[in-house]
Amino acid sequence: MAQVHRMFFHYSEFPLSMRTLFTGTLLVLGIGYLFAMIHIYNSHAGRDGKPGISVEDVAIAYSGNKEATRLEAAMMGPMSGMLPNEERGAISGWLRRGVDEKEFEEKIKPIIEKRCVACHDGSNPHIPNLDGFEHVQETAEIDTGMNISTLVRVSHIHMFGITFIFFLMGTIFSHAYVRPVWFKSVVIATPFLAVVIDIFSWYLTKLHPGFAIIVVGSGGLMGMSFAFQWIVSMYQIWFYKYSHEKHEHEATLM
């Protein structure tokens, strides 16, 4: 007679101690996921100059902003009112000619001292220090985004960490009663596939910002799978009454 798989046990067949263990794991994993979201928001939001987080922000985080240095972006954006056009032109020209120190001392330093150093003298740690060549130079580097060694480091941490999280999550969720079984298996498999796609698309995004949409998409898939497994597991652990008799005649032996 076709039945549910003999290895399948529903939460309601487990002792209270194991349901407590599953619940504690789900609770802390859920809170951890929220912190991960906050972290992503804090580290990416507003990079494109607009509030909130967008695919554009993710593209800039990985591939950098090839159009402008931080100094130039500020002069075109929030600092544009601080100096007249000719002086901005002089600074832009100097940036484009390669940030030469001699030219800085002769032509650029006087402008910056007159227009900028009143605020940017290094006394406020939240805004860049523009006092002297060395400091100005730091804001005059092209933003090339995340460097490869950072990506490699974060990649292995992510792959190991996320595999652990979704192994725990999937193990707990495997005891939920979800049909069809192929769908349940897809939900379990999705985050593993998504993390690999996500991480490879970081490198692709570094080469070409257009791939940022794949970073965001695979992150979204991972989140959806997490939320689905979490909610279904938590609900069935405490509220779903499963009986073997009821499902005895099911045609799925998977």
Ligand code: HEC
């Ligand atoms: C009246 C004070 C004041 C003056 C004068 C001023 N700034 Fe700023 N600057 C700020 C503040 C405050 C911030 C941080 C808030 C922001 O980014 O809008 C900032 C931010 C910046 C940043 C960092 C932007 C980023 O990437 O986060 C740069 C670069 C900059 N200013 C350049 C300049 C230059 C160049 C001048 C002179 C032409 C100048 N500032 C004049 C107050 C000033």
